[in-house]
Amino acid sequence: MGYFTFTGNPFVDAGLLALLAWNCKKSLEDLNLNDLDEITEITSKLYNSERWRKNLYSVFPNNPFTNPSVKEKENKYLEFMADLKQNIKPLNTGYGCAGCGVREPYKKFTKTDVPLTGTRDLRNHFPAAEDGENYCALCAMLVQFMPLVLFSCGGRFMLVHSVSEELNYIYVRQCINEVKRQIALGDLTGIYDKGYKNPVNAVFFLAEEIVRDLTDLFEEPIAVRIYNFTNYNQSPDLSIYDLPARVFYFIVRAKRKGFWREWQELKAKGYTGKRAENATEEEKKNLNNEVLNKLLNEESVVSYFVNPQNRTITGNFEFLSLYLKEVRGYMEKRIETIKRVGDELARYIKETDDTRRLFLLEKANSYDEFRNQLRIIYRKRFEKGVSTPLFTLDEYMEDLFPEGPQNWKETRDLLLFRIYETLSGWLTDKPLEFTEEEEKE
Ligand SMILES: [Zn+2]
Secondary structure, eight states, rough: OOOOOOOOHHHHHHHHHHHHHHHHSSSSOOOTHHHHHHHHHHHHHHOOOOOOHHTTTTTTTTTTTTTTTTTHHHHHHHEEEEEHHOOOOOOOSSSOOOSSSOOOOOOOOOTSSSSSSHHHHHOOOOOOOOOEEEEOOHHHHHHGHHHHHHHEEETEEEEEEOOOOOHHHHHHHHHHHHHHHHHHTTOOOOOOEOOOOHHHHHHHHHHHHHHHHHOOOSSSSSOOOEEEOOOOOOEEEEEEEOOOHHHHHHHHHHTTOOOOOHHHHHHHOOSSSSHHOOOHHHHTTOOOOOHHHHHTTTTTOOOGHHHHHHHTTTTTTHHHHHHHHSOOOHHHHHHHHHHHOOOOOOHHHHHHHHHHHHHHHHHHOOOHHHHHHHHHHHHHHHHHHHHHHSSSSHHHIIITTTTTTTTHHHHHHHHHHHHHHHTTTTTSSSSSSOOOOOOOO
């Protein structure tokens, strides 16, 4: 008789994965009801420790550990769990449980036992706006293990969830190892906390944690959803952060291809402004990061790869290509054209020693101005006797400016990137500024 199934309910599934990881089992088929005993015993001690109990006020308000009027806290909790265990039914014996859907509800549970469900007049985040929600005994029991796999972020808690159970399991196993470490050291420090208060930074930290332990490249990019919630009595609240599948895949591939340092460099570019200048790594966890915000909102971060102020770049063209391909959806041909045209521009600038032209490319304020500079170089190359054109009409329309004037800055930054990369040594002592007056063409 089977009892365990993934439900799609993030709280229940997180508890189920915690149960799996706690028992060092990989598959639901390997689980049996006896596996609930040790983890129940452990949580009864863990949750009654000072730091964990403090955390639980925001997860299970008024439960045996957080309700000050309850004496003999561990016993009360064990009674509650024993009662649930006695009432567990096999799968497919009914319907109506808000977790699994394939068992009858045992009873209505309130936010004391299942976060973000209703209780008395607090009915936030609860579809039926009723006092409590129907769960079967096993689903309610599994939710009790969910705090073991939460991540603390500025007084709220994060829960990682994706469509891939394998990916979820990777993260959950790390959390369980952390809990086991706490127990082994006798240092019960509470829910997994790395000092993050800025949720976006935390989302990327969690993504990197998963990437660290990922042994296989998954076949299709997977989006990671992170629930950031508090169930605190006065202010239950929930925010959802979706890390786009393309962005997550980019981080995975960057790691695979040995671009981890380059990825860290790119992230570092996202901390701007006075406060970031002297901030320690610890302080940066709480500062706004423009690169991460843009990646999360699916906006371009090409401009952070290139710095025209001192003609420097982040990473190399291969790393940039990876980003263009995985996140921006560029086709190989488009990337090749950009690279080739960038190389041609670099060659022209070097051979004619025309750094003033580079300056004019950098300073172009509009699509028309930039296009005009390209046109001038295009013509001057012919005058110099170069027989191949800088680019064909097709390349111009399809690869360089497929959207016309829109996004011309991205193309400019990409070309500048390649020029700086190609001419890095040569450009060192060249002037950065010229007068802007331009010849009539
Ligand atoms: Zn259920």
